Amino acid sequence: MTWFTERRLDWIEDRLFDYGRLNRDNLIQYFGISMPQASMDIQAYLALNADVIYDKRAKHYCQGPDFKPVRGSTALRRRTWDAWPVNHQSWCPDADDHRPGIFCAECAR
Numbered sequence: 001m002t003w004f005t006e007r008r009l010d011w012i013e014d015r016l017f018d019y020g021r022l023n024r025d026n027l028i029q030y031f032g033i034s035m036p037q038a039s040m041d042i043q044a045y046l047a048l049n050a051d052v053i054y055d056k057r058a059k060h061y062c063q064g065p066d067f068k069p070v071r072g073s074t075a076l077r078r079r080t081w082d083a084w085p086v087n088h089q090s091w092c093p094d095a096d097d098h099r100p101g102i103f104c105a106e107c108a109r
Contacts, residue, residue: 005041008033012045013071016052016063023060 008031015022027038042061046052048071051064 001044005044008041009045009048010071012041013049013069016061016067017069021055021058021060021062 008027011030012022012027015026022042024035024038024042027033027041028035031038033041046061049067051067052061053064054061
């Protein structure tokens, strides 16, 4: 599994942990990946964590009743994100003009 895939799986877990739901469009918009790649990443995460449920009516994946992170501490990853410089422009030179990147959480908002 590539480093990029690992980061996307971490992001999927964080998204489910923080927001309780996720769909392919979230991955596509955040990482700029294709629909088939987003589907493969979600399927890879589902293989690791069976307590994720697909809501057919809402068309998204959501936490099951016993959902627990399986890829390590989401709090640790959150502290890592928080360690980035406060001034977003200082490390993301064209923040207003590019797709959100893997380390560009500010642009993804």
